Amino acid sequence: MGRAIKFDRDEAIVWVMNEIWRSGFTALSVKAVSEKLGITRSSFYHAFESREALFLEAMNHYFQISPLLKLSTFAESNSALTLLTQVFKETCKQRTDDGQHRGCLAVNSVSELVGVNDSLSSFMANMVNENINGFEALLTYSIHQGELAKSTDTRHLALALQNTLIGLNTMSKVITNEQELWNAIKVILIALNVYRE
Amino acid sequence: MGRAIKFDRDEAIVWVMNEIWRSGFTALSVKAVSEKLGITRSSFYHAFESREALFLEAMNHYFQISPLLKLSTFAESNSALTLLTQVFKETCKQRTDDGQHRGCLAVNSVSELVGVNDSLSSFMANMVNENINGFEALLTYSIHQGELAKSTDTRHLALALQNTLIGLNTMSKVITNEQELWNAIKVILIALNVYRE
DNA sequence: ACCTTATTGTACACAGGTGTACATTAATTG
């Protein structure tokens, strides 16, 4: 063992996540984090390696609290599309419930970092692609369940769903009324034939 | 008259617009702009008032080159929905043609600034709302033209279209193949019954 | 008690950025 750590690492990650969520990764300085944790920048670099590594930890925590997490449980559901509908509805609720209207940390970060930050760009782009694959897996499962026609183009429908999800998360910064936002999304989900009560 | 200006203001705005487009408003410093223009920061403040005022000028120029500009001409078209389809298709083309995959400056700025920058937040939010109203006006006109049923909920459909547009602009940073992006959007437009060849 | 080890802190040497008060320069107009 060595000297005891002065701060709670988990609490630190949550604080960092919320800071990035509110004002973006670029706006978060090592100086600010260090001061918040009551340590020097030198100690910060020792504990977290770099600002980028810290970002990845914060993003990892975000995945655990994201409304999208539920999507991966489609295999245990008896209606994948009902689950999908619920996740979209829950996302509308959570985004409009947020008094600060910060949208989605992941979508914000895609917008902020892809093509801008060399080391984080591919991570964020990859995240979007994995999400699209997740939608596609759910849709394929839904066909298997008999909810969707076998002729369904799961790839393009998955892309359409990802597009809708990204849209809603950014829209939620402007459209702050839950019903209005959900109605807009509902219109799309119904039209795409993936809406289930 | 007084002393002659050292730089071309129009060229300056275009350069600034592209800088913000590439790496965001926050990343653009008065220092960098001044150096680019070959003047001092002091002269910059004299010429542009503030960084925020400069942003508004750059954004104003962006509106003039945005693929969305065409949308406002729906009254001169014999099919508002064909125009709508073309604008979405053209947006997909322009976004994927951009070798830097910068997406849409306006959508990027909504994501970056709404809820973050006190003086620019409302401007960007207002821009989105005006866009939604623009979509609604086009849809109303389309009903008038007999292309859409009178029972169409233009408000929610307009919100759905805005959602789709914002989605595609962010998606274009990750999905850089024109056909793939356009196919995803096409799926939504067809489903929403607003797609016309 | 002492050694190991993990964490902490100090100090340096920068680079980048802000906004303003005041002075200077150069075109046009009379």
Added chain:
DNA sequence: CAATTAATGTACACCTGTGTACAATAAGGT
């Protein structure tokens, strides 16, 4: 050619931020 005027530049007085080399501190195990 002088006055006006609108641009320009100089200089100040800051604040924020980066990353690293080196040293000090404190907890646990032997």
